[in-house]
Amino acid sequence: MKYTLRQLQVFLATAHFQNISKAANSLAMSQSAASSALSEMESQFDIQLFDRVGKRLQLNSLGHALRGQAEALLRQAEDLELALQQHSAVGHLKVGATLTIGNYLAIHIMSRFLQELPGAQVELDVANTAAIAAKVKNFELDVGLIEGEISDPELDIIPWMEDELVVFCAPDHPLATKKKLSEKDILNAQWILREQGSGTRQAFDWAMHGILPELTILLELQHTEAIKRAVEARLGIGCLSRVALKEAFSRGSLIPLLIPNRNLKRQFYFILHKQKYRDSSIDQWLTLCQSLYH
CATH class of the missing domain: 3.40.190.10 (Periplasmic binding protein-like II)
Structure with missing residues (x-):
């Protein structure tokens, strides 16, 4: 295998921050180590994943096309690591919810989720529909619970409750x-x-x-x-x-x-990135939402 998981981590962090220094800090690496990891992955396959615009690294079309697959692969690797360490298979779930859902429904869902799955971790980000959709699209959130109508070819939009x-x-x-x-x-x-x-x-x-x-x-x-x-x-x-x-x-x-x-x-919806790897924690979260509110 010509690439490493560390290289994928650097690639994804750089895609998120659009800056190699910030990406390195998020991974507790030196800037030179992160830059080398990214350069090595690009040179190994004779590709370029970013357009260099001053100090900013912007994903090009190839980088954008590969980002979802890299996210999925890294998530599966993290799940495997948890299983090998004999911890819970339920990992760290990042959920976004619009204000009505976040303030009046999501806390109850989180409480039940944590009761049913000891060892799970859930982060809740509450914002309006446009902000939650943007974060799901940017792989900052695993799943969004929204109350607005949206249309985006990169997102799965699943009806939830009326x-x-x-x-x-x-x-x-x-x-x-x-x-x-x-x-x-x-x-x-x-x-x-x-x-x-x-x-x-x-x-x-x-x-x-x-x-x-x-x-x-x-x-x-x-x-x-x-x-x-x-x-x-x-x-x-x-x-x-x-x-x-x-x-x-x-x-x-x-x-x-x-x-x-x-x-x-109106209708409430689940939104997920189409290229997002859906592990057991995401499936269990969706199932719980549907059982509590439908």
Whole structure:
């Protein structure tokens, strides 16, 4: 075999950081050792994996094509090492979740996962749909749990569970006594919404197709709790996942508003890189998610 696992580690770290010095630091190597490992692998096969742009090393088309295979091979080697050491076959899982899922569902899933698989490790990264998709695509995350619609030829997008957005207001808001909001009510209201790039905002915008440019959007916030607090303060009305509003509705600090003829249903998805090696921990995570929430 003409390449080593260490060379693959240097290749992948350099692809991630786009800088040989940062790649070396992440692997606890000297810069010269990392540079030599990368050069040797390229010279052994008479190839070039990166375009040198100043101090930055940018993956070229060949490097991009091989990256997924290298990731898969290295992950399998790590699993084999764990098995040889007679430790748990479940390794270190990096999960990304959008804000609604991360704040209201993922912690429960993580708790069950760790109970059922002693010795497992899980890292959770919470961000909006666009950010999670980018990290899965860049092999920074093993699996993403998202609430937005995306399309990318490099990603597997797997339907998970149905969700519903709910429009809501404070109990003493002028619209609170309305059984159903009219089109005029929707247009006259001041809205407090999630930011662009979030799955919740994407679903809301689709639901308001035809009148979206006419809406008065007072605030765009990145966190669901901030939106709920602003709505409780009567700054406007909001629209979030029913999952995020369950407790507030139960205690009466917020109340739902009905909007006829607007489709506020949506889908949650799993996303994985198509070239990602799916070990047992990824499969068990997906199975647990589907058993707990479907």
